[in-house]
Amino acid sequence: MFEFPQIFEFKIGKVVESFVEWLTINYAGFFDSIKTGILFVLLKMQMIFEWIPWFVIIGIVFLVGWKVKGLKSGIAYTIMLFLIGVMGYWDQMIMTISIVLAAVIISLVLGIPLGIISAYKKRVDIILRPMLDAMQTMPSFVYLIPAIMLFGLGMVPAVFATTIYSLPPVIRLTTLAINSVSKEMKEASQSFGATPLQTLIKVEIPQALPTIMTGVNQTTMMAMAMVVVASMIGSKGLGYSVLIAINRTDIAMGFESGLSIVFLAIIIDRLTQSIGTKYKYD
Amino acid sequence: MSKIRVENLTKIFGKHPKKILQNVEKGMTREEIFKMTGQTVGISKVNFSVNEGETFVIMGLSGSGKSTLIRCLNLLNKPTAGKIFVDDENIIDYDKKELREFRRNKIAMVFQHFGLFSHKTVIENVEFGLEVKGLSKEERYDISKETLQAVGLKGWENFRISELSGGMKQRVGLARALANDPEIILMDEPFSALDPLIRRDMHSELLDLQSKMKKTIVFITHDVNEAFKLGDRVAVLKDGEIVQIDTPEEIIENPANDYIKNFVRDIDRSRILKAENVMKKAAIKFGKALQPKIAITLLEEADVDYGFIIQRETSKLEGIITIDDLALAVKQKKTIEELMHSDYKAVHKDVYIKEIIEIALDTKYPIAVLNDNEEFIGRIHRGTLLKALI
Structure with a gap:
């Protein structure tokens, strides 16, 4: 039969490997400072979350849920959050939230400007698009390898891997949102002598906001999903408990930590989603 | 004295407009060029002038290039060739900064589908031009409030755009243009999205406002009756070229060719012709x-x-x-x-x-x-x- 000829075989993976190795050797200082920076922010966030009493957190979630979704939802979120505490996963949840929050903030800080640029510059969009496809379809475990090489074990590589995985939706939706601002509105803005920056800030971004908020919601959910995978490289949190449960085939622990993740995901999803719909204009 | 003077204005859409321009100058028709190159000639070699304080109506069917033409007048469309003089300055030569100043102070536009900002309130929409110009919050609020009153929207300042009816939306569009106190107002089919009764109200309101303000208005429409009702002079555009420019009475009495004759056949002449x-x-x-x-x-x-x-x-x-x-x-x-x-x-x-x-x-x-x-x-x-x- 026709077998694929061996002469054509070429290990692209090797190239990537040596590239990452080259990065670790030559830019060790650079990655170290990133690591220190992220770690500092992470620890501060974790500290703040741990410093806030548990009932205050539950209270805030109740109030926000009530305000944006209604009384029933507010009560439901409160019960879910309380149950996480009851099952004994409060501290892990706080750690998970810190990592998710850090990854989401980084994603938004990078993603929204990138999305805007690629809405304006077709060339950037053409280059970015396959990269985003790759970032989303590449099995998420794969990111863990370079993350370990660049940042070692712990929370920082977890944030790094989570960011890469959760970055695409916010970029895509920002681009989409800016591109779908009505042409007449842009023309109106220009016709009054607005500078491109004024048009962007006063018209395009506010118009795009509902869609961008959908992107924020999706990015958050992606980060939630990735944070469990990232526990494999030593980030503590709810995912880590799942991992331990798998290793020990501990059904009880697996169920509890799994359920906690579901509760947390539901709360975060509903809250970010409804904040997004608050921005709908018509 | 003419406020706006347009000379040999041509706009071609496509990748290589300059190349196509030669064909236009050779006298090829729009269809021939489209068949040969796949590029569209929006308007070709248009000449006209608009007098100060005049309502100049450009009338044409869809695809005649009327929207293209009006967008050239504030350079939302960059013309491929030709000159546009406003107060004897060729605006095509303006650099970015001069163009911005021109748009901020001299010219404003009203859009077919209103072009209002749905994330802003009524008064914030009207303030937009002034905000862009950098006026203080108080100043622009006062001016906008006054302008809203002039178009009959007193008390609606803090409503959302989505809460207004079509006619009211276009009043906001008009107020936004007027707030800037421009010398020239471009109106791109402003009333064609409105239903007939409201359109009639808007007509009389516009005539009323215009008799007080005496702005120079360039008005686009596909509706003959509207054109003849509002226009001091009317230009009929067909396939990107002007067929006739005249007063409504003249066009009815002496149509330039069969196309115009056909156009004015349905018109209610009793409302146009005078004793x-x-x-x-x-x-x-x-x-x-x-x-x-x-x-x-x-x-x-x-x-x-x-x-x-x-x-x-x-x-x-x-x-x-x-x-x-x-x-x-x-x-x-x-x-x-x-x-x-x-x-x-x-x-x-x-x-x-x-x-x-x-x-x-x-x-x-x-x-x-x-x-x-x-x-x-x-x-x-x-x-x-x-x-x-x-």
């Missing part, structure tokens, strides 16, 4: 002291049945007399003064035919047409009216 446009100037006029016999000869010679009695010194009309009355006068030895009718009807020369028709129903005599000094300048018969309407 002056349809009257017959030739009329037999004489003083009341004239011998009835001589008067009869005059009428017979001209083959008409009526004579108009004029006061010689003032040219004012005193009465009407029929040929039968004159015959009676001769028989009974009476004077013209005794037998002439003073229950004739007279209209000012600017009265629309629509109103004259109603008057014509009430009188058996021809209707006299008077000028501003109430001098007799012409006559209108029922037959004249009928002829004017077809």
